[in-house]
Amino acid sequence: MFTDRTFIVTGGGSGIGRAIALALGAAGACVVVTGRTPEKLDETVALLGEQGADGIAVPTDVRDPGAVDALVEAAVHHYGAVHGLVNNAAGNFVAPGIDLSPNGWKAVVDIVLNGSFYCTRAVARQMRNQGTGGSILSVIASYAWHGHPGTVHSAAAKAGVLAMTRTLAVELAPLGIRLNCIAPGPTETKGAGAALWADDTARAHVLSSVPAGRFADPTEVADASLFVLGDRASYMTGECLTLDGGQWLGKQVYGQ
Numbered sequence: 134m135f136t137d138r139t140f141i142v143t144g145g146g147s148g149i150g151r152a153i154a155l156a157l158g159a160a161g162a163c164v165v166v167t168g169r170t171p172e173k174l175d176e177t178v179a180l181l182g183e184q185g186a187d188g189i190a191v192p193t194d195v196r197d198p199g200a201v202d203a204l205v206e207a208a209v210h211h212y213g214a215v216h217g218l219v220n221n222a223a224g225n226f227v228a229p230g231i232d233l234s235p236n237g238w239k240a241v242v243d244i245v246l247n248g249s250f251y252c253t254r255a256v257a258r259q260m261r262n263q264g265t266g267g268s269i270l271s272v273i274a275s276y277a278w279h280g281h282p283g284t285v286h287s288a289a290a291k292a293g294v295l296a297m298t299r300t301l302a303v304e305l306a307p308l309g310i311r312l313n314c315i316a317p318g319p320t321e322t323k324g325a326g327a328a329l330w331a332d333d334t335a336r337a338h339v340l341s342s343v344p345a346g347r348f349a350d351p352t353e354v355a356d357a358s359l360f361v362l363g364d365r366a367s368y369m370t371g372e373c374l375t376l377d378g379g380q381w382l383g384k385q386v387y388g389q
């Protein structure tokens with residue numbers, strides 16, 4: 134289903150982004166992984182190579198719109214076209230909003246909301262030029278709609294990404310470009326562990342909020358992402374697929 138298609142995956146050097154990149158590669162796609170740390174991207178490309186898949190690393194800071202344009206140009210230069218984008222790059226930490234500095238707010242909003250817009254805009258322009266259509270997936274979180282104490286920057290930014298997705302889904306549908314979100318629940322990654330549940334108490338607290346009683350594995354998020362990105366979801370746009378073990382429906386997110 135993904136053969137002869139090229140996908141850009143931001144934050145593709147770790148965690149969920151790497152799992153999505155590897156799943157896309159296993160399904161036949163050419164994968165352009167991006168992020169700020171070249172070594173992590175090179176590791177993903179090596180893993181793609183081990184499974185017989187084709188991928189390249191293009192280090193980019195998604196906060197820089199010029200660098201994002203250059204990322205898309207590099208993908209086109211190497212593979213000839215771009216058919217999909219996964220907005221996965223993110224920053225996060227726990228801080229009460231009242232104590233958050235303007236720069237702390239900006240650090241997260243710049244990566245999550247502004248970065249996702251710059252990437253979406255650049256890739257959609259390329260798809261328009263190609264006349265091919267395409268599929269864009271943004272990784273958000275259910276606190277985009279219910280909020281969460283301690284992560285006002287990320288919750289607000291993810292809510293912005295959801296609104297961006299729904300708005301552009303309508304604008305870009307005539308061009309054959311679909312935009313959707315996926316909202317994973319707590320997922321076992323080093324990045325989220327360090328940012329959100331760094332000690333055993335915090336980890337147990339997060340776990341207690343998940344009716345399914347466990348964290349997600351990044352491969353589970355990747356499997357669902359491939360469904361949304363691929364042709365089996367060809368009439369799905371402006372939507373958000375939640376896979377969180379029942380966490381937000383359980384309404385225990387705010388418990389102490």
Ligand SMILES: CCCCCCCCCCC/C=C/C(=O)SCCNC(=O)CCNC(=O)[C@H](O)C(C)(C)COP(=O)(O)OP(=O)(O)OC[C@H]1O[C@@H](n2cnc3c(N)ncnc32)[C@H](O)[C@@H]1OP(=O)(O)O
Nearest residue numbers: 223224225226228234236237240274283319324325328329
């Ligand atoms: C209680 C929460 C439980 C929630 C459970 C809900 C279910 C799960 C849903 C989870 C959804 C989302 C998950 C994720 O997003 S996980 C992704 C985690 N990965 C990363 O964060 C990787 C990338 N991270 C970073 O790059 C950095 O952490 C950062 C975002 C900070 C950006 O780095 P940068 O180098 O650009 O920024 P600086 O270090 O220069 O800092 C900029 C300002 O931010 C302030 N800051 C940074 N860390 C903290 C902190 N821990 N507390 C307060 N303030 C912080 C820093 O001081 C700078 O501000 P000032 O200049 O004013 O000092």
Ligand SMILES: NC(=O)C1=CN([C@@H]2O[C@H](COP(=O)(O)OP(=O)(O)OC[C@H]3O[C@@H](n4cnc5c(N)ncnc54)[C@H](OP(=O)(O)O)[C@@H]3O)[C@@H](O)[C@H]2O)C=CC1
Nearest residue numbers: 144147148149168169170194195222223319320322324325
């Ligand atoms: N794990 C979880 O529980 C959940 C995660 N999510 C979302 O899933 C996505 C992946 O998170 P996860 O895998 O857990 O965490 P990671 O920390 O592993 O992933 C974040 C990635 O973003 C990249 N990144 C950060 N800042 C930038 C930047 N300015 N430019 C380009 N790349 C950047 C990082 O690479 P580098 O630092 O090298 O740039 C890293 O690869 C995020 O969008 C997160 O919000 C959603 C719900 C739950």
